[in-house]
Amino acid sequence: MIIDIHGHYTTAPKALEEWRNRQVASLGGKGAAPKASELRISDDELRESIEGNQLAKMRERGLDLTIFSPRASFMAHHIGDFQTSSTWAAICNELCFRVSTLFPDNFIPAAMLPQSPGVDPATCIPELERCIKDYGNVAINLNPDPSGGHWTSPPLSDRHWYPIYEKMVEYDIPAMVHVSTSCNPAFHTTGAHYLNADTTAFMQCLTSDLFKDFPALRFIVPHGGGAVPYHWGRFRGLAQELKKPLLKDHLLNNIFFDTCVYHQPGIDLLTKVIPVANVLFASEMIGAVRGIDPETGHAFDDTRRYIDAATTLSDADRQRIYEGNARRVYPRLDAALRARGR
Amino acid sequence: MIIDIHGHYTTAPKALEEWRNRQVASLGGKGAAPKASELRISDDELRESIEGNQLAKMRERGLDLTIFSPRASFMAHHIGDFQTSSTWAAICNELCFRVSTLFPDNFIPAAMLPQSPGVDPATCIPELERCIKDYGNVAINLNPDPSGGHWTSPPLSDRHWYPIYEKMVEYDIPAMVHVSTSCNPAFHTTGAHYLNADTTAFMQCLTSDLFKDFPALRFIVPHGGGAVPYHWGRFRGLAQELKKPLLKDHLLNNIFFDTCVYHQPGIDLLTKVIPVANVLFASEMIGAVRGIDPETGHAFDDTRRYIDAATTLSDADRQRIYEGNARRVYPRLDAALRARGR
Numbered sequence: 001m002i003i004d005i006h007g008h009y010t011t012a013p014k015a016l017e018e019w020r021n022r023q024v025a026s027l028g029g030k031g032a033a034p035k036a037s038e039l040r041i042s043d044d045e046l047r048e049s050i051e052g053n054q055l056a057k058m059r060e061r062g063l064d065l066t067i068f069s070p071r072a073s074f075m076a077h078h079i080g081d082f083q084t085s086s087t088w089a090a091i092c093n094e095l096c097f098r099v100s101t102l103f104p105d106n107f108i109p110a111a112m113l114p115q116s117p118g119v120d121p122a123t124c125i126p127e128l129e130r131c132i133k134d135y136g137n138v139a140i141n142l143n144p145d146p147s148g149g150h151w152t153s154p155p156l157s158d159r160h161w162y163p164i165y166e167k168m169v170e171y172d173i174p175a176m177v178h179v180s181t182s183c184n185p186a187f188h189t190t191g192a193h194y195l196n197a198d199t200t201a202f203m204q205c206l207t208s209d210l211f212k213d214f215p216a217l218r219f220i221v222p223h224g225g226g227a228v229p230y231h232w233g234r235f236r237g238l239a240q241e242l243k244k245p246l247l248k249d250h251l252l253n254n255i256f257f258d259t260c261v262y263h264q265p266g267i268d269l270l271t272k273v274i275p276v277a278n279v280l281f282a283s284e285m286i287g288a289v290r291g292i293d294p295e296t297g298h299a300f301d302d303t304r305r306y307i308d309a310a311t312t313l314s315d316a317d318r319q320r321i322y323e324g325n326a327r328r329v330y331p332r333l334d335a336a337l338r339a340r341g342r
Numbered sequence: 343m344i345i346d347i348h349g350h351y352t353t354a355p356k357a358l359e360e361w362r363n364r365q366v367a368s369l370g371g372k373g374a375a376p377k378a379s380e381l382r383i384s385d386d387e388l389r390e391s392i393e394g395n396q397l398a399k400m401r402e403r404g405l406d407l408t409i410f411s412p413r414a415s416f417m418a419h420h421i422g423d424f425q426t427s428s429t430w431a432a433i434c435n436e437l438c439f440r441v442s443t444l445f446p447d448n449f450i451p452a453a454m455l456p457q458s459p460g461v462d463p464a465t466c467i468p469e470l471e472r473c474i475k476d477y478g479n480v481a482i483n484l485n486p487d488p489s490g491g492h493w494t495s496p497p498l499s500d501r502h503w504y505p506i507y508e509k510m511v512e513y514d515i516p517a518m519v520h521v522s523t524s525c526n527p528a529f530h531t532t533g534a535h536y537l538n539a540d541t542t543a544f545m546q547c548l549t550s551d552l553f554k555d556f557p558a559l560r561f562i563v564p565h566g567g568g569a570v571p572y573h574w575g576r577f578r579g580l581a582q583e584l585k586k587p588l589l590k591d592h593l594l595n596n597i598f599f600d601t602c603v604y605h606q607p608g609i610d611l612l613t614k615v616i617p618v619a620n621v622l623f624a625s626e627m628i629g630a631v632r633g634i635d636p637e638t639g640h641a642f643d644d645t646r647r648y649i650d651a652a653t654t655l656s657d658a659d660r661q662r663i664y665e666g667n668a669r670r671v672y673p674r675l676d677a678a679l680r681a682r683g684r
Contacts, residue, residue, distance in 0.1 A: 233605025
């Protein structure tokens with residue numbers, strides 16, 4: 001079984017974007033804010049948006065199940081206030097839930113949170129709980145920079161974030177640490193901000209003792225961990241300078257990397273440097289890089305090909321990367337699969 | 343001959359830091375600002391600070407020459423105003439120049455600029471010209487974020503920076519794109535901000551047509567290019583989505599990566615993915631990661647070992663990485679060496 005732990009609903013029907021555009025316009029005084037109930041998308045529209053896109057590619061690539069969350073770049077927590085984010089998160093999470101009920105064998109939801117810059121993360125707990133209890137979500141996406149590239153929040157090791165962590169531990173769910181659109185012109189969203197955030201989050205954990213406070217907390221650092229595996233020696237050395245334990249003891253019981261690295265040499269490095277137990281299969285398709293690599297003739301984001309071709313991995317390693325690690329890191333995913341006899 | 347293109351004067355006599363502390367204190371109203379002339383460091387003190395440190399390690403590692411610039415983390419362009427940075431840059435550049443005259447076979451200077459957030463970069467030109475004409479500098483360090491982690495400057499592709507580029511082209515010098523200390527608590531300086539800046543700068547160039555305006559402009563992206571080589575497929579794919587030429591044509595006539603990657607798998611990836619013509623030897627010692635790697639028994643930043651051990655490189659490749667590329671990318675270095683019969 002192959003589980004893709006990193007999929008976003010990037011192909012939602014146009015009505016979603018139109019609703020959001022009206023919401024954003026209303027913040028600028030243009031028109032009234034739309035009600036959530038004004039967004040109407042039928043099951044058929046949802047089916048269509050998935051069948052010809054994510055599901056088609058999953059079948060093509062032999063992927064069985066995707067952990068599916070709202071489009072990351074559309075979270076845009078920097079827009080408006082908590083109420084703006086709250087309405088928007090509720091809508092987006094409901095759509096991912098509906099996709100999971102329409103395609104229960106292929107999609108299981110993860111939640112975006114109604115974060116807002118400067119607002120206490122504890123305000124996100126009602127939506128988090130609704131997504132877990134009512135929608136069967138198996139994880140959350142946590143944005144370490146709801147300001148969208150201005151980095152005004154405290155580091156992830158700060159007590160600011162503890163209310164979220166307490167709930168994550170209570171419900172035994174991991175968080176993917178995932179930023180959204182950059183509104184800072186210095187940072188290209190998918191080419192700089194995403195990767196920078198991955199590196200930044202990892203280093204915030206490294207310099208802290210967060211996982212002493214929360215030994216059961218689990219973060220997935222996406223996009224192959226940003227710059228981290230490539231600079232693994234640097235991070236090992238910095239930890240040593242800071243008198244921290246070896247990274248495997250200090251961080252690798254709690255931090256995991258996905259395989260959203262879009263060429264063979266990158267995956268080879270990732271799987272060589274990072275213990276197999278900490279690598280989880282993912283593609284983030286249909287996402288930032290949708291084209292065909294002229295050097296291979298295959299989609300850049302068809303990451304299964306790179307894992308299959310990685311010569312240092314055994315079949316047992318691949319099974320862990322494709323399935324075993326995901327079941328371990330996402331216990332609610334495992335439980336949901338077992339309940340369906342898988 | 344082995345040229346290390348990335349060395350900072352991290353071991354300057356304590357008097358330098360004390361002078362700076364007084365300067366910074368004066369900005370907070372504590373005492374008068376010290377005059378530049380109040381800093382007195384003798385040639386013997388300079389010699390001692392180098393001989394037992396950088397030079398000792400260069401001899402140990404078989405490195406011949408270092409391109410030597412003021413300590414990156416001490417540039418701290420976010421402190422004070424232009425006048426603060428101007429006095430400080432002048433002092434720091436003079437010290438590196440003096441080191442180069444004391445050890446002319448082993449050190450050649452590169453300049454820091456008196457950048458200041460929100461100040462026109464054209465104000466840096468007098469110091470830049472002084473460093474080239476009077477001090478024989480062969481390059482500059484350009485800080486894309488003088489705010490120190492708040493990223494308030496326009497992207498490197500913006501006309502804001504063009505006055506510097508015009509001078510770089512006029513004098514045929516490259517710039518190493520290098521940030522300084524982060525004063526944003528989200529970013530650890532050497533573990534996040536440095537690497538993020540490398541990735542960010544590369545992406546700023548990728549999305550622009552900067553090198554159409556300045557075909558002769560040359561940037562060195564340090565720390566092995568941040569996250570870039572590890573995500574080379576992502577960047578190739580993003581360039582393709584943006585309808586840019588292939589990266590080798592779009593950027594690799596102008597952008598070069600150093601080898602400050604502190605473990606073998608990282609160097610293996612770098613030298614495999616990036617054309618040899620774009621890789622320049624560097625260690626940034628004595629810098630961010632000063633310890634011994636317990637996995638190898640050697641210094642993390644002893645990058646020569648990784649280059650020597652990279653199995654995909656031929657002897658001719660190594661010669662280019664160690665010397666040939668540096669002479670090509672830094673023509674004033676080449677001229678200075680030739681003038682000394684090297």
